[in-house]
Structure formats: C-alpha cells, structure tokens
Amino acid sequence: MTGITKIKLGNNGPEVSKLGLGCMRMSPVWGSAKPDEAESVATIQQALDNGINFLNTGDFYGAGHNEMLVGKAIKGRRDDAFISVKFGAIFYGKQMLGLDLRPIAIKNFINYSLVRLGVDVIDLYQPCRLDNSVPIADVIGTVADLITEGKVRHLGVSEITAEQLRQVHAIHPVAALEIGYSLADRQIENELLPAAKELGIGVVAFANTAEGLLTGDLKAPLAENDHRLHFSRFQGDNLKQNLEKVEILKQLAKDKGTTTTQLAIAWVNQQGEHIMPLVSMSKRSRLPENMAAMEIHFTPEETALLNTNFAPGAMLGGTYLQR
Numbered sequence: 113m114t115g116i117t118k119i120k121l122g123n124n125g126p127e128v129s130k131l132g133l134g135c136m137r138m139s140p141v142w143g144s145a146k147p148d149e150a151e152s153v154a155t156i157q158q159a160l161d162n163g164i165n166f167l168n169t170g171d172f173y174g175a176g177h178n179e180m181l182v183g184k185a186i187k188g189r190r191d192d193a194f195i196s197v198k199f200g201a202i203f204y205g206k207q208m209l210g211l212d213l214r215p216i217a218i219k220n221f222i223n224y225s226l227v228r229l230g231v232d233v234i235d236l237y238q239p240c241r242l243d244n245s246v247p248i249a250d251v252i253g254t255v256a257d258l259i260t261e262g263k264v265r266h267l268g269v270s271e272i273t274a275e276q277l278r279q280v281h282a283i284h285p286v287a288a289l290e291i292g293y294s295l296a297d298r299q300i301e302n303e304l305l306p307a308a309k310e311l312g313i314g315v316v317a318f319a320n321t322a323e324g325l326l327t328g329d330l331k332a333p334l335a336e337n338d339h340r341l342h343f344s345r346f347q348g349d350n351l352k353q354n355l356e357k358v359e360i361l362k363q364l365a366k367d368k369g370t371t372t373t374q375l376a377i378a379w380v381n382q383q384g385e386h387i388m389p390l391v392s393m394s395k396r397s398r399l400p401e402n403m404a405a406m407e408i409h410f411t412p413e414e415t416a417l418l419n420t421n422f423a424p425g426a427m428l429g430g431t432y433l434q435r
Contacts, residue, residue: 116163116403119385123312125266125287126235128194130381131406132166132316133159134392138181139174146174147394149181155396156185160192162403168290168316168390170198170240171225179228187230196236196316197225198270198290213239213246215254222263236288238268248279256284268316274303281311288314290390292433295361295379295422296322296354299433302424309386317383318390319433321376325354328362328372344429353428360421370408374401378408379418 116129138152156167167186169178179197186193199221202209225234237258239251258264266287269280280286289308291300297319308315321327323340332351340346345354358372365372380389391402410418 116406118163119314119388121236121266121314121388122287122386124285125314126194128166128314128388129164130388131164131403132168132196132388132390133164134318134390135167135169135178135182136173137392138394139178141173146177151396152181152394153185155393155399156182157189158396158399159393160186160189162399164403165192165194166196166316166388166390167193168196168198168318170201171221171228172199172201172203172240175203176224176228179225183228183230190231194235195229195231196238196268196288196290197229197234198238198240199225200239200241211239211241211243211245213242213251215246215250218251218254219258222258226263233263233265235265236268237264237266238270238288238290241271242269242276242280248276249283252280252283259284274307277304277307277311277313281313286311286313288316290316290318292319293317293380293383293387294320294322294326294376295418296325296427297431297433298422298424309384313386315384315387316390317380317387318392320380320389320391321373322427322433323431325427326358326361326372326376328358328365330355330358343431345427345431347429350429357421357426360417364414364417368408368414370405371401374405374408377402377405378410381406381408382410382415 116131118127119130121128138147140146167182169182200211200213202212237255255267267284268288269286270290324330332355334341334346344350361375362372365375377389
C-alpha cells in the first residue's frame with residue numbers, strides 16, 4: 113500500500129489525511145455484535161502506518177468503548193493521530209434519548225473522553241448535532257473555552273444546516289463540517305457545501321455508500337431485523353428501483369476494474385480538495401481497497417453518466433440523512 117496524501121482541513125486548519133478512518137463500527141452499534149477488538153486496534157495502527165491520521169470517534173459510540181479502543185491503538189504514538197470526537201448524544205441501551213448540550217454537560221463529557229482516549233488534548237471536538245435545546249452561543253462558547261484551556265485544538269460541527277454553520281462560524285472559527293454525502297445523498301450541494309467552501313471550512317463526508325446502498329451487495333428485501341427498514345428508501349418498491357440505479361454503478365465498476373464501493377468513495381473524493389471521505393473500517397483487509405479508491409479518476413463521460421443517473425433526488429424514499 114502507498115501512503116495517503118495530506119490536505120489542510122479548511123483554509124486555515126490543521127494538516128490531515130485526505131482519507132479519514134471512521135471508528136464507530138469497531139464498537140457495538142444499533143445492536144450489532146462487537147467486532148474483534150484486536151483486529152480493530154490493528155486496523156487503526158495499520159491505517160496510521162499508511163498516513164491515515166484522521167480518526168473519527170464519539171463519546172457515545174459503544175458507551176465509551178470506542179474511545180477506549182482508539183486510546184489503546186494510539187498509545188505510544190499520539191503524534192501520529194488526529195483525533196476527532198463527537199459529543200452530545202444520550203443513549204440508554206440501544207435507544208437514543210436525545211441530546212445534552214448544556215455547558216455543564218460538555219465540560220463533563222470531555223473529561224471522560226480525555227481519560228478514555230489517554231490524551232491531554234482532543235484535536236477536533238464537535239457537537240454531534242444542534243437541536244436548539246441550548247442556545248448555539250452557549251454550546252460553541254463552551255468548546256471555545258475548552259480550546260482556550262488547551263483541552264481542545266479545533267472546533268468541528270456535525271449534521272447542521274447552512275444557516276447554523278454561519279452562526280457557529282461567527283462565534284468561533286470552524287475547522288470542519290462532518291456531514292453525510294454520497295452519490296445517493298446530494299441534498300447538501302444546494303446550500304451547505306457552498307457555505308462551507310465560502311467560509312473556508314473542511315468537509316468530512318461520511319456515509320459514502322449511503323448506508324450500504326451503493327456497495328452493490330445489497331439485495332431486496334432486507335432482513336426483517338435490519339435497522340435500515342425504518343427508512344422508506346430501503347422499503348418495498350423504493351429499494352427495488354434504487355437498486356436498479358446501483359446496477360449502473362456496478363457496470364461502471366466492472367468496466368474500470370474496480371469495486372462498486374471504491375467508485376462510491378472515489379466520487380466523494382473527487383468533489384473537492386476540501387472534502388475528505390470518512391470511511392468506516394474494522395478490518396485491515398479493507399484498507400488496501402479503500403486507499404486505492406483515492407487514486408481513481410473519472411473521465412468527463414463517466415462523470416456525466418453518474419451525475420445524470422444519480423442526480424439530486426434520484427433515489428426514492430427518505431433516510432435519516434434527509435432529516
């Protein structure tokens with residue numbers, strides 16, 4: 113494997129890898145079984161060896177398990193890693209109860225995160241969402257205070273609107289916006305992406321395969337216990353027609369000698385130097401494929417094919433990314 117190139121996270125942000133490693137699925141999520149921990153740690157370490165320094169976690173992933181796992185993986189090599197942490201979500205068992213974005217809660221959250229990660233400072237700290245339960249100025253002001261105190265280096269935000277992004281950036285400079293983005297979910301192209309580019313904010317794009325829809329492996333109907341059945345995109349005729357669209361991507365992948373997943377990641381990567389694909393992995397075997405996706409380019413004809421067949425709104429039904 114060859115190393116990953118580095119980019120600036122926004123106009124004035126830190127240097128990070130163009131490909132980010134999402135660590136969430138290294139812990140039990142939505143009732144899934146816990147992946148092999150030794151393999152997950154080895155995956156993080158091999159990613160670091162190959163220049164993937166952006167590690168994305170959340171204090172609520174696996175009730176703190178994910179942060180402890182990341183901490184174990186980076187022990188002795190803190191300077192190799194750029195750690196991004198989301199906070200604010202409150203879970204009980206498998207159920208999300210809501211958000212707690214009060215300043216007193218944020219100050220409590222970060223102390224636990226620092227201990228679990230085994231670090232003195234978090235590189236990027238961000239509320240997982242903003243729901244107006246607490247004034248934005250109070251939420252962002254608290255993170256700004258943590259930056260002043262030396263517990264945080266940079267402010268990030270996640271899953272917010274263009275209007276909220278402008279509000280936050282006016283209070284304190286935002287280094288990165290984390291948001292779902294893929295060929296199947298392009299609604300952020302209207303307002304949010306232009307706002308981020310205008311403000312000089314980096315974009316950390318997750319869900320590049322649209323919750324597995326663009327992998328080419330999904331079959332209809334889904335299993336009865338599949339959590340994606342909560343969303344109309346994955347139900348009945350919607351899923352069947354959406355998978356017909358994916359056949360176009362599968363054929364292009366065959367023509368280019370790649371996998372469908374690689375094309376989905378490559379498309380996100382090609383949308384701008386300020387955009388980082390954030391890819392979830394829990395096995396070392398996935399690293400070569402996902403790193404190779406960063407080297408894939410599209411001809412003008414291929415780009416036109418994808419933009420025509422995966423135009424905004426082309427996929428039927430809703431998903432949580434379209435809240």
